[in-house]
Amino acid sequence: MRLAIIGYGGMGAYHAIHLQKYAETCKEYPIEIAGIYDIDPARAEAARAAGLLAYASAEEIWADKSVGAVLLAVPNDCHAPYAFAAAEAGKNIICEKPVALSSAEAEKMYAAAERAGVLFEVHQNRRWDDDFLTVRKIAESGIIGSVYKIESRVTGGNGIPGGWRKKKAQGGGMLLDWGVHLLDQMLQMVEGPVESLYCEFSHIYGEEVDDGCDVSVHFENGMNYRVVVSTDCFRSLPRWQVYGTEGTATISDWDLSGGVTRILTKDGAKQGIKAGNGYTRTMAPREGDSMQEFPLPVVHAEPFAFYKNFAAACAGAEKPAVQKAEVLRVFRLMEAAQRSAAENIVVKEKL
Ligand SMILES: NC(=O)c1ccc[n+]([C@@H]2O[C@H](COP(=O)([O-])OP(=O)(O)OC[C@H]3O[C@@H](n4cnc5c(N)ncnc54)[C@H](O)[C@@H]3O)[C@@H](O)[C@H]2O)c1
Secondary structure, X not given: OEEEEEOOOXXXXXXXXXXXXXXXXXXXXXXXXXXXXXXXXXXXXXXXHOOOOEOOOHHHHHHOOOOOEEEEOOOHHHHHXXXXXXXXXXXXXXXXXXXXXXXXXXXXXXXXXHHHOOOEEEEOHHHHOXXXXXXXXXXXXXXXOOEEEEEEEEEOOOOOOOOHHHOHHHOOOHHHHHHHHHHHHHHHHOOOOEEXXXXXXXXXXXXXXXXXXXXXXXXXXXXXXXXEXXXXXXXXXXXXXXXXXXXXXXXXXXXXXXXXXXXXXXXXXXXXXXXXXXXXXXXXXXOHHHEEEEOOOOOOXXXXXXXXXXXXXXXXXXXXXXXXXXXXXXXXXXXXXXXXXXXXXXXXXXX
């Protein structure tokens, strides 16, 4: 399969490098980069310098019969127009996240692809993050008992990067940028419907879009799940904190540092301590022999799993890993979060 990348910015260039590595390792479902198109001549020049063909226009890609697929790595408001044109030209499509600016727009994109008989898959790549897969294994294994609460955080200190991510009309803001990943991971991990949701946005930097979000989700099965995205945090909190009835697990960062603590007896602290200006037994450290420490049961994803699945799905050999219903459900959750934040309410809906 020959694939053209539209948008050769940060993510487009990342895809170019990783697709080339994928091509070196996977002979079963190969993908070759046909070239790129970027509206910015400087980015076209950068692509040429990296040894890639730079198409002069998207129309050139539509007309190139050797191109079977396109990858849309343009700002979020450009996803839909390119998806419609690519579908009409009969190209299979990888679309960057967030798929669109609204769930209604996303539905139209899927409908256009279905009409044209092409594959449309959204790049929800963080389903293959090792930290996420490790948390899922911890939850499924029962090593910390029954998991009842998960906190999933990304905490950066660089504000909102770039120009278009600060613009509402271009689909900017951190809920759409990072929230979409963390909520997608949540729905891959927790079974059953969402019962209610509450969201607060932060506007520390005074931009027209959120520079962070804090979404609390309650599931019908009793699970509480919290998604936090922050761009104004200069001392990081753990990437993951997982609470079970018999222990707690922490993944501190993408380097997979952290660990698992499993309790052996319910009665942990025999002695109280002076804490601040008072006494506590409740919050005193547990006795060492009342718990066990384990390393994280690290799971490594199959390298390039998304590209391989896309190419295999185009060949009819696999089902696309990222399904339309899943993408639309995440979008409906984000829209419920936007409503919650705008009206300062708990949205009580089955989602
Ligand atoms: N899945 C991930 O891990 C991940 C990570 C980063 C970004 N993304 C997504 O990738 C997309 C691009 O993000 P980015 O960080 O690369 O942004 P970017 O600003 O670095 O790059 C966007 C590129 O698109 C070009 N462009 C803008 N309008 C265009 C048009 N109409 N036609 C052709 N080219 C155009 C720009 O010149 C720029 O080079 C976004 O949808 C973003 O959410 C995904």
